Amino acid sequence: MLVGGALALCAVALVVRAVDLQLVDNAFYQRKADARFLREVPIPTSRGMITDRNGEPLAVSSPVESLWANPQELANNPAAVARLAEATDLPVDYLTRYISQRREKEFMYVPRHRRINPAVAQKILALRIPGVFSQREFRRFYPQGEAVSHVLGFTNVDDRGQEGVELAFDEWLSGTPGAQKVIRDRHGRIVEHVDLVRPAEPGRDLVLSIDRRIQFLAYRELKRTLLETGAGSGSVVILDVATGEVLAMANLPSYNNNKVSGLNRDAYRNRAVTDLLEPGSTMKPLTVAAALEAGVITPATRFDTNPGWIANGRYRTSDFKNYGVLDTTGIITKSSNVGVSKIVKLLPDRDFDAFLRRFGYGASTGSGFPGEAAGIFPTPESWYGTTKQTLSYGYGISVTPLQIARAYATLGNHGRAVTPTFVKGGHSGESQQVLDPRVAAEVMRMMQTVTEPGGTATRAAILGYHVAGKTGTARKSAGGGYSRRYIAYFAGLVPVERPRFAVTVVINDPDPSGGGSTYGGGWVSAPLFARVMEGALRLMDVPPDDIETWLAAQAVEEAKRAKAHAAATPRTTASAGSLAEAAQ
Template sequence: MNRLQRPIAKPSARRQGAGPSARRRMLLVIAVLAAASVGLMARAFDLQVVRKQFYQDQGDARFLREVPIAVSRGTIFDRNGEPLAVSTPMVSITVVPSEVLDNADRIPALAQALGTSADDLKAYLEQRADREFAYLRRQMNPDAAQAVLALGVPGVNGQREYKRYYPSGEVTAHVLGFTNIDDHGQEGLELAFDSWLSGKPGAKRVIRDRMGHIVEDVEQVRAPQPGQNLTLSIDRRIQFLAYSELKKQLEDVDADSGEMVILDVHTGEILAMVSLPTYNPNAVNGTTGAQRRNRAVTDVVEPGSTMKPFTLAAGLSSGKYTPTSPLVDTGNGHWMYYGHDIRDDTPNGLLTPTGVLTKSSNIGAAKISLSLDTQFVYDAYKAFGFGDSTGSGFPGESSGFLKVGHTWRPLEKATMAFGYGMNVTPLQLANAYATLADDGVMHSPTFIKEGDNDGKQIVSPQIARELVAMLETVTAPGGTATRAQIANYSVAGKTGTAHLAAIGGYAKNNYNSLFAGIVPATAPRLVGVVVINNPKKGYFGGAVSAPVFQRVMDGALRLLDVPPDNIGRWYVGGPLQSGGGLAGNAPPPANNQDDAAAAEVVDP
């Protein structure tokens, strides 16, 4: 049998099961693919359903941002609609430090555009490398900011902001105050009305690319609410006039500081308030607290003889005195009381109450006060607002100082009658005079035009009018304030010269010079108070402060179109019209002195 004829052997059972069949291999592949599909589906479910929010938040954190929408602070206007404080758009340069550091080759160009050195900029970024946001420069001029952004440095962006600008600069600095770099009020009316002026910033969601640039606005989260405008009672024209004249006078008399306040007597509106030295609110850095302090409301002075009208108000209200009687014996100008020499400038002998004001007699004022019940005098002073805040709402306003009546010693009662032993602010003093000018009605001083400001009757209209007429004699020939006269207008007012307080008593050669006046006297419209602190060239209130009042009020009356009431004569319609003084006291020869030299008392 040859090989071709041999029968073919059948495979053994072992060889038949030696490897997987094609079917089995197919099933295995399918099973693996099915398991992988299930795993992928499970993973997808985990990512898309179970942990969707987590990953969404992570993605948003890298590309979706909520950014603020800047709002403009409200504009502050003067009473005539002239802007006193406005907000101008600026651009702040922001940065993601790590992204700029990743492009370190761009730092020199960025530093040059920002006006700094590359080394300083790099050090600044490295210190903040772990942050996602930092400021490179706040409130740049938009053109300068655009030059920085045009470089296209990764991670560098612009953010719109607003910066406060004060067109009148230092003229209105103490009234308005200023804002910080975040546009929040820090002092003055900017602080007092911060919530009204600020508004509420909005917010929006945006998508940023990997370089930090905004590529899409997604949605507005919160609508911006711009700040509300504010119209003040201040008249910018009168404010500038008061500032200019006061500044000139401080230079002429070499004084340390000075203040002036002007009120509308019928509304209590503050038309002007100036405090010197001042500062530029557009460049606050480097200024001192003394420059920024609004002395007209925060600082106090002893009022000196400007206090005498309120002592006389108590006397007239008591019924013991009228403008013409009884006579007060002031003797030879020296009166020893509790071991202290209370002095007048000249011997005046017998004076009427009006004569006490005309000649500014310390002795006369003290004797009138001492003849009255102590509590009655104290209540009269309190009624005119002394010892209490005026309620103007100005931040940091002082309430002055007035001892409680039952604690007064006799000598204190005597010296307070002519303005020693108590403290007032220039605003308090102006408001007290405005009360006399408005027939005895007191208004709370306000910086807001046409605010709700009902008055309160303090003294009877008759007594208020009598006091204004008595104060006219002070500016008439023979009074202590002839330099306060205004052509074609009658003026009522009072000078004051007070020694500065010092350790153990009063400084002998340092003074505060004051003048408080009402115009026109026959139909009062304005009250002005001038305080000049520690003048070195002259010190009498009639010579130092009264001229400032005269120049400023002369201009203010014309700016406000107040009709003249004294055409062709300096003094008319009052008690000197017939040539004699009230109660028969003929006016003394004209002089410019008041009671400064006579007020040399020590602290009792």
């Protein structure tokens, strides 16, 4: 009876305790249990895809795995640390020290094993090392690699944009991670999915104005030019004249944004929007346009450039050679520094300053690209005796290649300035009339002579198309003066009748050892322009505007082929006879 009574009391105590746990203090103990085993874990989401204007992928997010571990569990298990070190090819002492520094925490990423190939992660997890787990993440992949890296930029280990479009549109491209409640066992493994707190929202896709095909053409030809000329760097910018859309923007040196390291960070810079350069003779069409608008000259106004130089303070402003008497068009055709210096003297300082600023010099283009430079353009108050003269042919002012391309696009767009954009359809429709369309057309006709026989850029000519452009060869500043190193430019528009493309080519520091004009814009940059535009015009189905020249060239080629065929026919017959004799 004593034993039975004791057992009965124990049974009653158990029932009372059960009632207390299950009914009276249920909520308290449920919270305690949840604190130990219920966790809210993130649901990873992918970043939005970036495509070119034709829907070709430029940046995509692919699923990867990240290994993580519980330092508290590993710190007391040297054998598990050794197995993990062997599986991950990490030194045991390094991994032991790494874990001990975080032993108060419950989470850490395994060193060098974040965002790795899922197959590699599963191979390590298959070893069932205590306290080691993985989680799903996403990693950016760029199919075009270094050809588009300066435009796209890259993301960091947390999938946040760090450069280029990835940074500029980070909020748009970034998704919103979801969250769910799960129950983990004492080993950290998920044993039950309790509740969905919020669903994951993937990032939004972005369609760029870039045409992948034209971009590759520009990058390929830029690399070829740098190899041929021994230049240190270069940039190519191609704009759609009517919309301001950036169709291509290539720079060298470049980098592979699929594998970004901390080395050679100078290569990450998008030189087309960040580097400031003196534009040289690409400024001359704008100087002439300012004078035409002011009514102080006409295309036929004549200027005496003898003896091929003009005083410039203590120095001289010189031409390549003495061109004698030139009209306004001839000054553009021959790129006469003396002629344009005489033109700018006819303009008041403030009028010339205001005109160049209307074309965007001295201010950012508004493209929204991270790190875009506004340029350096001194106000008239700081000008001294020869400042206006040197400005007329592109010295004493610093601009970006994108600013030059925009200024030329304005000339080709009948004097209407449009803000450049990297997004397809990103043009708001707003534009500003900064130049009389009649004056813009006159300047275009003058620039056309630059690429025709007698001009400085005949190597920029494209069969079947009229090309308007301007060369530039600017000395590089060094130590308060100018060195014997150069920047070679060509800025052009094609086709002249209805301009579709505005292009700026900048080749920095070509090797001048060839002497003569082998380092000039007409020799170095103009051929690159022609090769890229030949492909772009064909890819974009732009109809030719110079059918006569094309037909004449076809007739010449046909005549050459016929002559070659006629000359080869007798030799072929004699050869056949010789073979017959040999056979007999």
